[in-house]
Amino acid sequence: MNSRLVDKLRVNIYPNRAKMGKDAAKDIASCFKSLLKKKKSINVIFAAAPSQNDVLLSLVKDKSIPWNKINAFHMDEYIGLSKDAPQCFKNFLNAHLFSLVPFKSVNVLNSEANPKAEIKRYSKLLKNHPADIVVLGIGENGHIAFNDPPVADFKDKAMIKIVKLDKVCRKQQVNDGCFKKIKDVPTHALTLTVPTLFNAKYLFCIVPAISKAHAVHETLNGTIDEHCPASILRKHNNAILYLDEKSSSLLK
Numbered sequence: 001m002n003s004r005l006v007d008k009l010r011v012n013i014y015p016n017r018a019k020m021g022k023d024a025a026k027d028i029a030s031c032f033k034s035l036l037k038k039k040k041s042i043n044v045i046f047a048a049a050p051s052q053n054d055v056l057l058s059l060v061k062d063k064s065i066p067w068n069k070i071n072a073f074h075m076d077e078y079i080g081l082s083k084d085a086p087q088c089f090k091n092f093l094n095a096h097l098f099s100l101v102p103f104k105s106v107n108v109l110n111s112e113a114n115p116k117a118e119i120k121r122y123s124k125l126l127k128n129h130p131a132d133i134v135v136l137g138i139g140e141n142g143h144i145a146f147n148d149p150p151v152a153d154f155k156d157k158a159m160i161k162i163v164k165l166d167k168v169c170r171k172q173q174v175n176d177g178c179f180k181k182i183k184d185v186p187t188h189a190l191t192l193t194v195p196t197l198f199n200a201k202y203l204f205c206i207v208p209a210i211s212k213a214h215a216v217h218e219t220l221n222g223t224i225d226e227h228c229p230a231s232i233l234r235k236h237n238n239a240i241l242y243l244d245e246k247s248s249s250l251l252k
């Protein structure tokens with residue numbers, strides 16, 4: 001592993017994706033346990049994407065994690081997609097994590113609900129359960145959650161908002177194999193805002209694959225602003241970025 005600091009952000013680079021996922025899961029599990037020495041329960045927000053498969057698999061395999069003391073949340077959801085659709089992020093996480101370990105609670109966004117009512121309901125849940133940890137990724141356009149560059153706001157006052165997905169984001173859903181054609185990808189979604197994610201005590205960002213190489217380069221080398229929402233990770237006091245040999249290929 002090659003490790004370095006970029007501003008405040010710890011960057012760990014691994015020779016392959018599997019090792020990246022295992023080490024990230026080990027660090028996340030250690031953070032779970034450390035926090036639970038001080039608190040009766042903790043609140044964790046998870047990203048839903050194929051990029052997270054390796055870390056989720058390793059977390060599920062870890063029998064030492066006290067899942068029954070963890071409240072789970074997720075960070076975004078399509079608007080208008082059938083709640084039974086496999087592309088729904090709650091269904092992705094249910095298949096890869098939520099149904100596989102005994103969480104204290106699992107709290108999901110409803111793609112079929114009235115968006116404004118859902119924002120109110122989920123915002124209340126998040127206020128009552130302030131995030132301790134966020135396990136996230138970075139999109140091909142540098143987004144975190146569905147905070148694409150055109151809609152990201154580092155000073156957002158809302159906890160959750162309705163966003164229009166940009167073309168790069170929607171195309172990524174096709175590239176990831178979630179949808180067959182871009183016209184099948186919903187145009188709007190609910191997303192936790194940048195401050196909601198950033199305000200968690202610990203951020204673990206897992207980003208494999210060559211398709212993310214440009215976004216990773218911009219995250220670490222570009223200006224820290226909304227042109228690349230993930231660049232804000234460089235300002236967080238307890239954030240780690242995990243890369244494989246492909247996602248880090250444009251770094252010096």
